[in-house]
Amino acid sequence: MILNNKAATYGGFIALKVYKKYLFDIMTKEESLFSPWEKRKEMKVVTPKEMAIMDRHAIANGTPAIELMERAGIACVKIIMKDLNEDAQIVILCGAGNNGGDGLVIGRLLNEAGFIVHLFLTEPETKLSEDSHVNLNRLKEKAIPIRYLIEESDFEDFFIILKRATHIIDAIFGTGLVDKDIPEKYHRIFDCVNAFEKEKIAIDIPSGLRGDIGLNIGNAIFADKTIMIQNYKTGCLLNDGPDYAGNIVVVDIGIDENSIPNEKYYTQESDLKFPEKRKKNTHKYDYGSVVIIAGSKGMSGAGILAIEGALKSGGGLVTCYVPQDIYMPVVARAPAEALIKTYDCNITFDDIKNDRKKVILVGPGIGRAKNYSFILEHLLEGSLPVVIDADGIHHLAVVGDALKESKTPVVITPHFAEFSKLIDVPREDILKDPIGYGQKFAMEYQVVVVLKGYRTMVFGTNGEIWFNSTGNPGMATGGSGDVLAGMIAGIAGQNVDLFEAARAGVYFHGKAGDYYADQFGESTLTAHSIITSLKHVLK
Numbered sequence: 001m002i003l004n005n006k007a008a009t010y011g012g013f014i015a016l017k018v019y020k021k022y023l024f025d026i027m028t029k030e031e032s033l034f035s036p037w038e039k040r041k042e043m044k045v046v047t048p049k050e051m052a053i054m055d056r057h058a059i060a061n062g063t064p065a066i067e068l069m070e071r072a073g074i075a076c077v078k079i080i081m082k083d084l085n086e087d088a089q090i091v092i093l094c095g096a097g098n099n100g101g102d103g104l105v106i107g108r109l110l111n112e113a114g115f116i117v118h119l120f121l122t123e124p125e126t127k128l129s130e131d132s133h134v135n136l137n138r139l140k141e142k143a144i145p146i147r148y149l150i151e152e153s154d155f156e157d158f159f160i161i162l163k164r165a166t167h168i169i170d171a172i173f174g175t176g177l178v179d180k181d182i183p184e185k186y187h188r189i190f191d192c193v194n195a196f197e198k199e200k201i202a203i204d205i206p207s208g209l210r211g212d213i214g215l216n217i218g219n220a221i222f223a224d225k226t227i228m229i230q231n232y233k234t235g236c237l238l239n240d241g242p243d244y245a246g247n248i249v250v251v252d253i254g255i256d257e258n259s260i261p262n263e264k265y266y267t268q269e270s271d272l273k274f275p276e277k278r279k280k281n282t283h284k285y286d287y288g289s290v291v292i293i294a295g296s297k298g299m300s301g302a303g304i305l306a307i308e309g310a311l312k313s314g315g316g317l318v319t320c321y322v323p324q325d326i327y328m329p330v331v332a333r334a335p336a337e338a339l340i341k342t343y344d345c346n347i348t349f350d351d352i353k354n355d356r357k358k359v360i361l362v363g364p365g366i367g368r369a370k371n372y373s374f375i376l377e378h379l380l381e382g383s384l385p386v387v388i389d390a391d392g393i394h395h396l397a398v399v400g401d402a403l404k405e406s407k408t409p410v411v412i413t414p415h416f417a418e419f420s421k422l423i424d425v426p427r428e429d430i431l432k433d434p435i436g437y438g439q440k441f442a443m444e445y446q447v448v449v450v451l452k453g454y455r456t457m458v459f460g461t462n463g464e465i466w467f468n469s470t471g472n473p474g475m476a477t478g479g480s481g482d483v484l485a486g487m488i489a490g491i492a493g494q495n496v497d498l499f500e501a502a503r504a505g506v507y508f509h510g511k512a513g514d515y516y517a518d519q520f521g522e523s524t525l526t527a528h529s530i531i532t533s534l535k536h537v538l539k
Helices: 006-029 048-060 065-083 098-112 130-141 154-164 184-195 241-245 300-312 324-333 373-380 391-405 416-423 427-432 434-445 480-492 498-520 527-537
Strands: 043-046 089-094 116-121 146-148 167-171 199-203 225-229 247-251 264-266 289-293 317-323 339-343 357-362 386-388 410-412 448-451 457-459 465-467
Touching: 043 048, 048 065, 065 098, 065 130, 065 167, 065 199, 065 225, 065 247, 089 098, 089 154, 098 116, 098 130, 098 167, 098 199, 130 146, 146 154, 154 184, 289 300, 289 480, 300 317, 300 324, 300 480, 300 527, 317 324, 324 339, 357 373, 357 480, 373 386, 373 391, 386 391, 386 480, 391 410, 391 416, 391 434, 410 498, 416 427, 416 434, 416 448, 427 434, 434 448, 434 457, 434 465, 448 498, 457 498, 480 498, 480 527, 498 527
Parallel strands: 089 116, 089 167, 116 146, 167 199, 199 225, 225 247, 264 465, 289 317, 289 357, 317 339, 357 386, 386 410, 410 448
Antiparallel strands: 043 264, 448 457, 457 465
16 A cells, blocks of 8 residues: 555554554464563574574474464564654565565565555565465565566666665575675665665664674675564674674564573573672671782783772772782772782792682783793682683683693683684684684683673583673773773672673673763773773662
8 A cells, every 4th residue: 555645644644553553462462472572581592503493393383484474574563663654665675585584574564554665576486485475475465566676677666766765674685694605686785775874674684694603795784773583693793793783672473492402692680690689797708809910011000900890899808919010000009998919920829818818810911021821820720710811811821731620710801812812723713603612612621711792702611601782892992801800800709600700790891881881972981981880780
């Protein structure tokens, strides 16, 4: 139905109201099928292959594939309609696979609601999947027009329609795209969509982006919003995925995510076991005596940032060991609550431990000029949990055998370049399989790995992986990692399991950064901004 006059527009407005009620009725009646995402205990993350297996399980258990497609379309339309005015004109680009089938359902439902919808198929009908064919026939039965983007001449009509469109919905490829060449016309389509200045919505994943690792195949659509079906996909969280996906909204269509073994999660604050309410009858040692070994000439601030991270995350007492040549500058700038002591590279575990010490952090700002392998070997022979950060990871590579043999609880906090040097694998190779490399190292060496990035991953020793859900690009600033390392140590010192401390530290570190960015923007965010914002997020 094309609305091109006042009466038709009024009719479309009434139809919109009626259809909103229709959607609400559907979602209410089928609540058993559409269990609300926010009610889930945990948010799981899946690869495209895992999602395909979950789909097959749902089908085998009695839900037809065509019904799953209908549910996906309804769930997506419910989100899309929140941003539509009654005069919206929507272009929907549909590929040959089931992602295109989702787009056809969306087009039919929006058309029935009275919106102007322009549907484009990017492949001939003969190439459509079986379920997409069914939905194409449903459109034909309702006399809803279908256009094509196959020949050069098809683009002329496409360009004209784009000029008056208010929204583009991308349902071309879906999550199953692999690293191979695609026809040149798709690059042209992607360029046209990216040049579109109004809202661009991707279904499940932006086309051109690999659903497994978040790298594009040479070109991809930059979506303003991605409506993800059922679960977060790894490709929207890794590498370039977050840039292409934009704002992510996950919709639940009733598929059992526990039908396959999968230990990948998207962190929510409700998943964390920290902070807990403090008892009244306690003292500072109940909240951890943290030891930090940090700093070198030219990098004295690293230790100070780590101290503040530990204190502001609730650490009861912090003692920082620094080289003699920076003792005075550190004492002058360090928080008055911290104890500052000096050390040399012959320090041992016995030199710093006592009955009340809870956790040791080594690495922020220690540099590479001196050999710290002696300290690390002794710490790995001890009994206290150890957090190894920054240049500590560089020195850890020298004592890899000691790490493998150690029974000491350890967490390491590398970014990709540091992790590359630690495991002696090119960074480019790690980017193609960050989950595999991180999981293998954590399980083989029995250490917690915090692989830092926009969506930092925390790998547990049993194969568990948690993608962090907080943080922003403004946090890519000097000293941010020192604060994080201090926070993890400070939390671990409060009798919190090291894996739990890593997850909580990463989450609240990012949340503090988000708090500052929401108030003042990303560009002025510094490591100290994160510290001062912790009081607003750690309540």
